[in-house]
Amino acid sequence: MIALLVTFLTAVFILFAGIQKQESQFKNITFLLLLFGGSLALIESQGIINLEPFFGKILEGYMGKEPMLEFGLFRLMAVAIITLIAAFIIALMPATNRKGSDILALMLFSLCGAQMMIGSNHLVMLFLGIEILSIPLYVLSGSDKENLFSNESAIKYFIMGSFSTAILLLGSAFIYGGTGTFYFSDINVKLSFAAHFGEFPILIKLGLVLTLVGLLFKISAVPFHFWSPDVYEGAPNRVASFMAIIVKIAGFIALAQFIQNFSWMQGWYNQFLIPISMITILLGNIAALVQKTVKRTLAYSSISHAGYLLMFVIAPFGTANMWIIGTYALAYGLGTSLLFYFMDKYSLESQTSETSKGFDIFNGMFYKNKRESIIFTVAILSVAGIPSTIGFVAKFHLFRHSFEGSTLLTIVALIGSAISIAYYFKPFKNIYSSEFSVESTTSNSINWIALFMSIVIIALGFAPMFLTHGLLQ
Amino acid sequence: MNSIALILGLPLIGFIINGVIGKQLPKIVSGLLGISTILIAFILTASKLSQFVSNESFSESLKLFTFLNVDNLVLEASFKFDRLSIWMTMIITGIGTLIHVYSMAYMWNDEGFHKFFSYLNFFVFNMLMLVLGSNFLMLFFGWEGVGLCSYLLIGFWYSRPEYGKAARKAFIMNRIGDLGLLLGMFLLIHQFGTLDYDGVIEGISQGKTSAGMLTAISMLLFVGAMGKSAQIPLYTWLPDAMAGPTPVSALIHAATMVTAGIYLIVRTQVLFEMAPFTSEFIFWIGLSTSILAALIGLKQNDIKKVLAYSTVSQLGFMFVALGCGAYTTAMFHLTTHAFFKALLFLGAGSVIHGVHHEQDIRLMGGLKSKMPITYITFLIGTLAITGFPFLSGFFSKDEILTHVFEHNKIGYGLMVFSALLTGIYMFRMFFVTFHGSYRNTHFSFDKVHESPMGMTLPLIVLAVLSLIGGALNLPEYLTHQSGILANWLKPILTIEETKHAISHSTEYILIGVAILVFVTALLFTRSKYVSNHHVPKDEESTGVQGYMENKFYVDELYNTIFVKPLEGLSDILGNFFESKVISPLSFGINSVLTKVGKLNRYIQDGNIEKYLLYMVIGVVILIGINLFI
């Protein structure tokens, strides 16, 4: 809750300060404030301090009902992770232009939505969170107003997004009809009560499926993934990065929190989540192989990550698994935001036309800027899941965990991750090939944020216990 | 300070220093740093040996920190010196030092000198992590790490596009093997709740799992070994990996990394002992790999490619030994192979260096006079690998043959055939390279030169090792006691190895057969390539006229009995089997995947209305599945 408050106030501050036109420092201010909010949530999630009593009254309403926004330890950690990652994404953004403050504010509003989704315990709250997350993003993906691709991406995202919202709402309505409540836990109580008498109300079943469809759309799982490659490609790079990471993580954690209540129905939902997960992994990875532009490759790779994320909910849940989800989210966020950052940076520098930003934008990167190329390499290794990076730790746990749920799915996922090497390692040739050696434009400037992130990737890869130690006591 | 930490840490420090500030350092400092870290690690390891000698059950372990502690699964970053890992460490650091020395001379003029040394050091670090780790996770860390270093070093000369591709291919094929290894690890966690070697062994002895499960686990682990140690069908990356600098081929693709699969199986022999099906499977895979690779090696004209196929073939030998349950023998062959194959590769590097980066043996010849040291050491290496009596390769190969003879008589026959092929392709390469007349018109013979001291010195050391390496495990019939290595490994082999059930007289006959094979191969190739100055051509079959001058009917006999069928078989295997069956199976999957990926274009065609339609169909199917099925 504190992170949500900090994010919102930051957004409002940026919005009003933007009128004064002192835009150069906004990025840094936002970064620091988000860092502050995220750290507070992180500290809180470790059980060191407890700020929730301050918000308890607001959260619970005045009726003694359970709160609609509930930030338990895991959710606090998820909020912390998502806030910190958003802080880093914002810090990695290029210098703001004249629309900078509006865009920044919209991103922060969107982040508020993500935090609400993570904390939501109630379908109304979930729906509101999704919308607060999405509506700024519809705008953001079209924020490059004179660019036709950006326009197209905005309208595609908007139409498909609101369409999926309608489906989610129909699902919620059915759930309400079957149970008379919107609270996740109450729904579960009603459901298990009905199941106890051997009936599984068709209304609820249908409602659950449709609600899940709405959430699956958000994380872009097959067959609800069609929007994501097009939208990511058309959207401005920083927005695409934000979408690929924040929306996916928030959507997934919301889905996990929702479905976690019904873990006794695992046999039922696994029968369609397992195939969806498999197809998502395979399609994402295989389609990424043949993409010509870096951005689209990243888009498909993020689709495959949706499949990996779904693997979490397929095996039985436990507190430790929540920790694994957190690790995976962190690994995915750190690695992917770095990839997007370098894609953004080098596609700006390259001379090729807008639509053909292939892997050659990285040509001779090693000779232009050695340190950055090392950071980039670390990020690629992490996303590809090579040991001694946090990406490996996350994947290892994911696969080990899902192995208990579905062996076949684990095998498919492992095959998928083997395929992914083929495209993750593509840029290495462009980076290190000596045929692109250029001595003149060598610069050693380095983005300290990126350096810090790569150090975190390596450090947590070697010693992930730092992450778990506080959480599992 | 704990010596394990030092042994592991030194190469890492070398890697970091060379990687971060290597460019600023003078080459000599950078190179010496690389060498000294490995050398000190070697000395430290050697000094540990005495403690093992005096105390049979001595072991030393180092626990750095708890890596993970989740779901009642405790994974620790811990390392362990025992008799097996110290043996591997000796090989890695020892041969590593020699190759570092050699590289210093070989890579001196390369612009990526410090980068090369930092990669090499990093490789040694990962390899040490692989063998020293006390659980599967550490092994996997090293396993992937060496794969990554191999990737980096194969693609070291990125300027040529096909090299980058070869590097990627090698990595992906290794990843396929890793799938097996990872799945095996998950099954181990599932069954035993731990990844510690000790914990797993304890779990097996307590009978925590079923025989079928053990077979599954061991098969999966073997799939991992197949990838790393280049066995059918995952072997094609190794010949392609020859794109890297020659010292890399010597260190990674001959002496150390590719033997990781052997190490893995020896390390987990308990599992394999309990899974007879897997052992049998390993036996036949190893056998067929050794024959297939040897046959393909017959037709190769690239000096490094021949050695690469030879490595695949020799690794097959080791797996055959593992399949027979002869773990000591496999380790013994691993050791001697490390000596002579490193020697051969470094010798080949010396030749390539001498003739100015020409790798085609058809464009060499007569190098004997110009490169005497290389010639002699290469000869020793060739003799060792082909089994010249009382050289290192003779003993280890003979031991394998003896075990196979006990195990399976048909297998024995095939192994003898494979050994014969080894002799033929090695001598063929040797004679064509060093004997006869010089054939390259683009590079004058006068410019051919012997390599500098820095390169010949490691050659000499390795030659000596190849000569006397057999002493490490002399057979019982010579010394009337079990060999050094057998005694050394006895405490850690939990399963008592089968004693030789055959009499000494049978053994002498087997040795006789081995020697006969060697002599046959020598005479055959000598008459073909030395007496007749036969030079392999692109169209091998047109060379038949060359035989006509030959008066010895033996050659005619060879020609009909061996040459024709062999070359035919080699043709079939090399051109058909490898390119049409194995490659599509392993890497041709890529093209299939690409085609499938392109199909996606028809769906993802940019039309939002179609997307919406597909989504609705998806929803309908989902609901349908849930309600009506």
Place this chain on the structure above:
Amino acid sequence: MSLFQNLPIAFLILSFITILCALYVVTSKNPVHSVLALILTFFSISAHYVLLNAQFLAIVNLMVYAGAIMVLFLFVLMLLNLNKESEPIKSNLWAIAASISAGLMLVVITASFQKAGIAIMKGNTEEIGLVKNLGRVLMTEYLVPFELSGILFIAAMVGAVLLGKKEKNSEELVNLNNS
């Protein structure tokens, strides 16, 4: 035919109007007609709300949807000069595909209600939809979402302004007015 035998007349008529108007929204080629039909649909839905004891909802529905949102639509249509039958007809194949999908959705959903059971709570139904009750719930249980929907509005406002704002060097709006 038991379905239609005892059906109250009001429901039947209203439903008929609703569906008819909705169909006209979808099929009319002139967007302005669609908007007007949609407003009619909303009116009939409001009437349904009254039948369902949701009186306040009925008023709000009229004000928000028919009054505000639909006027916005109409305004945009006029602004963009779209009050003509400008939309090209789609191919028959596409129409068939669309109707099959939508029909399947309908069939699949309705087919599953053969034994739909809903939760019964036994409240005083006549007072549920009154402002007093709704206000009480909104200000207590739903206070947090009520407050947080403020974020939604400010975000939507900023977004709409950002997209609609005239760029400094842009002649777009001028062109638009001239066209």
Place this chain on the structure above:
Amino acid sequence: MLSIFQNLDISHYIYLSCVLFSIGLFGVLFRRNAIVLLMCIELMLNAVNLLLAAFTEYMGDPNANGQMFVFFIMVVAAAEAAVGLAIIVMVYRNTRKTDVSFLDSLKD
């Protein structure tokens, strides 16, 4: 008032809502004008609203959760319409079209 509903079943409202929803869905699939698409989505949302109101009535929920949800859906629909129309106007400015089937330059 209650007497009207004596024989009226909740399932009738469910059917009505589903029909409305499907009409909206059909419109989304069938139409190409972005503004009409948006109207069809509004229609779908209204079908859900009607369903929620009917559920509230028939289950006699004293907290009127369903009606509360309807308010929030309206809130969101308003915001969505504002943003959506802004996007459509922006696209129209650049392309002079509101027809979504022409927007297919982003593809594999």
